[in-house]
Amino acid sequence: MESVLDETDLLTQLITALGSPLAIVLPQQLARNVAAFRDVYSGHRLAGQIFYAHKANRSSALVRELAAGNAGIDVASLAELQHALGAGFAPRRIIATGPKNRDLLWLAARSGITVSTDSLAELSELAALVTKPALSPVPVQVRLSEFTSTGVHVGARRSRFGVPAAAMNQVLDLLDKHPGVFELSGVAYHLDTIGLSEKAVALEGCLLALDEARSRGQRPWSVDVGGGFGVNYLADGDQWDAYTSALSQAVLGKREPLTWNAHGYGLRAEGGTVRGSLQLYPAHRPVAGAAYLDRLLQTAAPQQRRPLGQLLLDSMYDLHVEPGRALLDQCGMVLASVLEVRDDDGDTIVRLDCNARDVSLEEHGVLMDPVVVHRAASTDARPVQAYLFGNLCLEADLITRRKVFLPSRPQAGDVLAFVNTAGYFMDFSATQALRQPVARKVAMWREHNAWQWCLDEQYWPVRTGVEAA
């Protein structure tokens, strides 16, 4: 990422030619991130598949790069499944997760991918699609939720997704009702939390559900622990602590504002004290990505009190993961042209040719300052504190409601680079409001000691020679 940012001429040529905003993805970094997860598997002597959660980025280059290796892919819509098949993924490397419509179930059943079923109703719907006409048995795994444990007090949180773990017997009844229709490959969870103890309860709950399935004559062989391994967005934990305490001070009015219109990110002042809780992603996460998986596998199962990785190994179950954000760590950035810089009522305003949905850091509660890419030598090398406005006619269209701290003052025509934004921020929310264009996407890769690039849709690992490398 840093060496891409050094290519000032190339970046400014690209944004001039392809427009602002412009997204850049780095497929080779994705392959390195897969390798880091695979190292954790080796360390615990575990087998299983690393399914990239496609939803985190729409890029074709990233998906094709993975198809050239041996990772799998997790698709959550009909179009994502078509995309994965078209990129070269064999069906055995594809899993469909999340709630599915009938078209997705239809194609899943016919192409032979694994369906991670989200509910009993979905399983019944799939059975009907498989029996008329009779198709080969469909590999299914069952997503479970609402786990409980006697070993540790973790409340079973209600979830919109999955079958409650206590209803596993109903799943098995349904499978019994449809002999020869399904092949139960395993059970799964995906929890919307970064809490290790909750995940440990879920993993052990899955092992118990597998025992139950075996006692009923099924032969499942895997546990899928979903995604949510996280990314460490800030290298310096002290900076994060300093920022969050300064924000509290600003909310109390004890220092100059750090946000537009005194936005508190969940904090508010009440009777001279700060109330509420910070509604932000914990941007400094020293244990994230593959290291988080390692930590989970080292965690003792709450009831059996042995490391979860060891329990998986002893029972010879495969471990599957579905990381989205974590696999995209350092895999891309969004560039935006600076349209105007002005001083207004004591504040510096930088107006950009992109909107808050083109780089949706704010929506996801991740705070990172952009990097300034100057077209020419900067005329004002002093640091500046600025607000970043977007290109929509909405008061709310701030790229971030937070004042950003830039090492030098940008000028109209310069570019701001929002780094490490491939996972969810780049295109998950992008729209064509006001008929403004959604960012074009470019893939960049190192070859012959230099950065090469092509449009995202033109990238095939074999053409670029990346596969050979």
Ligand SMILES: Cc1ncc(COP(=O)(O)O)c(C=O)c1O
């Ligand atoms: C079922 C499932 N698997 C995997 C993921 C990917 O999560 P993350 O990007 O946090 O790793 C999600 C995200 O919503 C999900 O719903």
